[in-house]
Amino acid sequence: MTEHFEIVPMKTDEEMDGKAFVHWKSWQETYTGLMPQAYVDALTLEQAASWAHRWPQNTLVLKKGDKVLGFSCFSTSDDSGSDQTGEVIALYVLGDYQGRGLGLELMKATMDRLADKREVILWVLRGNEKAIRFYQRYGFRFDKTERTKAFGTELRMVLER
Template sequence: MKIRRAIEEDVNGIANVHINSWHTTYKGILPDQYLSSLNLEARRKNWLRNLKMLHNATFVAENAHREIIGFAAGGPEQTNDPHIQGEVYAVYILKEYQRQGFGRKMIKAVIHELIKMEHKNLIIWALKDNPSCGFYKALGGQVIAEKTVKMAGIELIEVGFGWQDIKDILLHL
């Protein structure tokens, strides 16, 4: 297992993980029709753009065959909340590699980058029904916010797990 900063050549692997992990994570939460419509080329273009962003902190996990099996991304908080500075935007791992420590290691890499960017606190948003919410609680996150989002034509609830001091999450990693 290797965790490293993502590069442009990784976009195919990241897009593949993104789509496949959405299929397994959000089955029963998002409509099957929506999940089956996810487009690899569109995700690839999206991630190519994301990796070129100035404040990008994206890391990938590779298996022994150097295949990308997970990714995590973060940067400045995206809603301009005056009280929150840093955000982990995404953490996705292929189902067969979950519960092996990859998520913790990737988040740790992102957090170290956010600290270098001088972010003092942190939020991670997740759909309320996402089975990974327990993971964020295990990392010391407290639900500090909740909002309704529209995805796939339906309204869902997102919860924001927060850390007042970004360094507190490192105690759990």
């Protein structure tokens, strides 16, 4: 990262509001055309803000000054409750800031928080090729597990350590 950015645990109301904006804006940028528009439109800025304020734990924000440009959410266990597996629940960077290595730095910081995990999983929407390429470059691989949601099919990717 050539400019000055910082990645910190989300704590303040301003960071929560910034995370909410990134979540909402990235949702619009990423999923329009990949899932039914009704699902894209269903996530409002108000809903994203409610979630950010209700569940601030295990969230990192990527900031330049006071502006939140990206965030990640993670869990220290997977769906089965295994304490050997962590999960990247979400990782978003505003479109205008993609391609600068910020997502990579955010992923590294997230993985540092999951350093004691033998493996890390994440779910990616089928057809989200940009995200798939990003995760594959980081070392994630498909494990042939899928789950179908109302908005589309998600594919599980795993990084073994």
